[in-house]
Amino acid sequence: MMHVIGTWIAAGLTLAIFSFLYKDNPFYKFAEHLYVGVSAAFAILYTWAFDVYPMLIDRFQLERGAERWILLVPTVFGLLMLTRWFPKVSWLSRWAIALTVGIAAGLGITGQVQGILLPQIAGTLLPLTSANNIILIVGVIATLVYFYFSVAQKGAVRLGSRLGMVFIMVAFGASFGYTVMARISLLIGRLHFLVFDWLHLVK
Amino acid sequence: MKFFDKIATIDRRIIYLALGIVVLVPVIFKLVLPIRVSEPVRDAYNSIDRLQDGSVVMVSIDYDAGSEPEIQPMLLSILRHCFAKHHRVIMTGQWALGLPFGEIAMATVTAERNRAARTPADSVLYGRDYVDLGYRPGQRALMVGLGREFRDFFAADYRNTPVDDLPLMRGVHNYSNIDLLVGLEAGNSGDEWIQFAGARYGVKIIIGATGVIAPDMFHYMQARQIKGLIGGLQGAAEYETLVSHPGTGIAGMVAQSWAHLLLLGFIVLGNVGYFVMRRRAQS
């Protein structure tokens, strides 16, 4: 029974959102606002259930000695983040932001060097023994030249830049093709739900 | 000339209707086309297939309902493949709102396996054969931290059962105990898994990605930073073909094909109308 009720609710909300294709209307607005409210509650509950509760409250009960009290440090930083609610002391939230920004920046440096820069350059160091390898190397260099704005785009740089543009257009065209595929897939998913699960037009 | 005026100014609602129809008809009539398996998907399949039986595969649910039709069929096929090979699965996720999809897929596949099981050893049990750790915020920090000790972040599973009470987790402390990581991606978590688990700790990774993300994964594939790539619904259909278990991936490919043809048709019409009208304006 709950399944049937749920299916009808889902179908109603699906059609309400699709009604926007004709024009903006109260059904769409209702569904849109419901989405915002329900999602916000999910965000809070999940933050509590998967972060604050297991990482702080549970840990505080489990740990002993210094390990227990050291948990007060992230708690204080977390609470400092919430000082943004109080304009007079909102500057304290910068301490918490600084902590996250510092760690993210530190990880960013090592991650980008080790995870992107070195392996990607290594992947480009290929022998010029096949047309594909030549195209690949030329494409990477030309794309980099296109984004190199520190020198005037003249002579060889301009040529490289134009070639880079060709490769970039191919990449954007490919991305567009894949994006179309992704969006159509989502539409198929919704129509599949309406036809199979709701209307039972197909078994 | 009226014809060209018309094709240059087709009402958007006609385009919407046409798209709706070409997607709906193949879905209703369950039309299918043969699926060609591409190399990146076959590589992903082989990465799981060539693991020793009983290996530990970690699956990260990094998507939500906005990408579910593309990625969920991949997850179902991968789980079917893993359990058929008697691999053990640890599930986690970087997108909190996607976690239930992991549970839904796991419930579906384990029920299938357990229905067909003839001996207790064939069945798939929570704690022994699979575990769901749930979600923690932090993404890149979490990924680096797991390289040292899972328990620092996941002392308990999603039901708050201590991980040491789960037989599968007793031997899992860091990435050295993970044989393969499967990232199912709708955002940048895949890049971060590659940087912070793959490059830093040498974890073998395969990626299943939405159509939007997949083109940004080919350079990782060429540099062997990932061992396989399943891109979009077509990728999901290819994996379903490989595990011989047709699902919504294969079922959607005719609709997908027709929609692409229609869209290209509209682009051609738009261009014809545009160039005819431009020539007319010039003359």
Place this chain on the structure above:
Amino acid sequence: MKKEIPLAITFLTGVIIVVTFFIPHQPLGSMQQRLLIWYSIVLGFTTLLGVDSLMGSNFRKVLRRSPGWGYSLVVILGFLITMVTGLWSWIATKSLITLGSPFMFIYTWMIVPLTATMFALLAFFIASAAYRAFRARTLEATLLLVTAAIVMLGRVPIGAKIWSQLPAIQDWVMEIPQMAAKRGIFIGVAMGTIAMSLRVILGLERTYLS
């Protein structure tokens, strides 16, 4: 106090994370792990900030009976009902992702169709936009269009029916020229990220403090 302490925190944490990459031994290794755990915890709190500002603006709209206040009421009711259902399900089933719980009812039959359909709408918009804006006006635009057409046809089963070589051409486009450009872009982004991260750690980039 208002600027110096945050700058010092950023500098210290950033340097520790970089140094521990090279020297992961004790006690630095544990220090790094502790910082990573703290990062994970503190980041969770930021979610509350976004939700608070969203709910605050909707509450004000309802209280002042501003135009469209009825929709704001939908936001608030949706929020409250989901919160109550979630807390109840969590207490009753010990988890927020227990299938079959009332909370998962809301997830399965409301969150999923709403989110999925929002994104499915984009299929229609992308079709309409492609028809209107995708013009082969220049060489670059033509290149973009031709590549898109090859990928759109070659990537789906009908491509092989139209021309058996189309899937192979699509594979080549994705694996060679497309990949080369993306690699160039990613290398550029990596260099930019490294430079920006260094500026942040050294205190030269301070916009995050404003």
